[in-house]
Amino acid sequence: MTEKTTILNLPEDELVHPGNRACAGCGLSIVYRIGLKALGRDTILVVPPSCLTVLQGLYPIAATQLPCLNVTFASTAAAATGVLGALRAQKNKDTIVAAWAGDGGTSDIGLQALSGACERGEDLIFICYDNEAYMNTGVQRSGTTPQGVITTTTPFSGKAQKKKDVPAIIAAHGIDYVATASASYPLDLYDKIVKAKTIKGPKYIHVHTPCPAGWGFDPRYTVKLGKLAVETGLFDLYEIQNGNFALTGASEKLLGKDRKPVTDYLKTQVRFKALSDEQIDNIQKETDAKWAIYNEEKNG
């Protein structure tokens, strides 16, 4: 990454109005505010049903200063394709088209359209804000809900299956830019979106986004929880550029160092309360094994 943005040179231009309809402590509010700063005013947004639909306001009032097309749940990337097609027909090669969906709208119902757009090489930025369940409809499990998490559709023993690795699925399409980011590292997110704008073809950015209401923590800890996910090595910040994987930012700094134990993250959220000590041990072991590979690759 070239010159890193700091709080001192982040654009002051605000594209999201204050007083929007997001919950207190909403991680998406951070991601959206910073993300729009990075995208800039020459952008058209495409948004399926999600918490963002609510954040953006109820007709006839809107919380965003960008043109935004609300579309059906399964069609986000296809609709972004349509906007791009119209812009090409109008000889407009400058306007950025950014699709912005939740984890359900990306990893479950929206995956077919996203895969199609990636395969066609559509020149779009797809941002998935991953709060790890269907939060807007009341915390139902999604493809990206981690194993063991209590949701309203995994109410007692937690989700049995593992979290779907969406960035890896998208990277398998051979697109030029895949990155992960976190609501708790907004400047890293900002720089990744700015970089994505310079790359032709599909760009995918997967943003870990803490949700106080859905995860069961005090809204004051949103940033802290997002940082803990990274510091424990559970959620990693990285880029896959032209097929080359590299940890970035706070995750890169963890290479060769001791990480915080996963319990620091898991014990501070109600959604993990069904995890047994054995399950937590397993999560720690899996995390250690993943990081052993990262460290080996760095040294090798």
Add this chain to the structure above:
Amino acid sequence: MHIIESGNVAAANGVKLARVQVVAAYPITPQTPLTEKLSEFVDAGEMDAEYIPVESEHSALAVCIAAASTGARAFTATSANGLLYMNEQLHWAAGARLPIVMCVVNRGIGAPWTVWNDHQDAISQRDTGWIQLYCCDHQQIIDTVLKAFYLAETVSVPVMVCYDGYILSHTYMPFEIPEQADVDKFLPPFKPAYALQSGQPANLNTVTLPDVRPDVRGDMAPGYMEIRHNLHTDMRDAIEVLADIDQKFAGVFGRNGNPYIEEYRCDDADFVAICLGSLSYHLRDVVDILREEGLSVGVMGLRLYRPFPDQAVRAALSRRKGVVVFEKALSYGNQGALYADIKSALYCTAEKPAVHNYILGLGGREIKTDQLVECFRNSCRHPETIDDEPQWIGLKM
């Protein structure tokens, strides 16, 4: 230029002449030759459009919805299960008031699988808020595609141009391809009522509340019910608009007909057969045979199905002795959908003709002229004795 080609190629030429800017489509039989032809036009540089080979019909209409929302003239085409897969998007396109045109190459729907022609696909989507026009031959297909864009963009309602799979899509017939200069005279460039544009804040199709709500300036904005009411009234207005467009088309190309109902030997007919699509041309043979027998019969092809041209239907049918509705679709557990619509249109007339309903040709079952002759003859001879249940033609039980 006159050529002999398939119905699908006629449609593709209409789309090209309409200067469509964005085409999105997914393959399904019997629509595929139409979109193959369009991709040929684009690839050869004969058509200045974006051809987007999407991964599903749901996405095909998503592309058209977004492209039209961004101010481009957009087209797609499909058949059967492809149309059903679009269902959510059909409602969305109409609710968002986007003037998309789609060819529906009519085919039966599964299960069990059938690739052959009937009308169940389009009829099952009649309440989505799309205008539905039906064609009887290749000239009508190309002409109707051009009129469809004009109509859609005038009333801001999407339009389906329906024509029979195989019977029209894959058969060859002579037709005239209009000159581009004449088409440009007829069809003005698309001027969207609103288009997404960089630097113009907007939040299209966002969440509405049950009641009306003031905007930031304090002006009351229409709510969901008002928006939906406008869709209905604008669709009703489309009936008149279609007649005007038909007149304008005649002024440029010298071809037109009744935009609602195409009649054959109906002037003095006591008994009239009515149906959608190419079947009405098949029934012309039947009418000729029965006229030879001395029966006073005619046939009408309904060109506009939604909005339903009830006044025209009443005017055409109310003083007849009998009306025989032949349908390639069924509202399961009730009757043919067109049959119910026609009876409804005739309900308020003083002299109600007897109305009969025949279901035929489902899943491509062959429709034989002698079967049609027998049924139509029977309806003429015993208008009061046939019950309200739909009668099935060609059923082998």
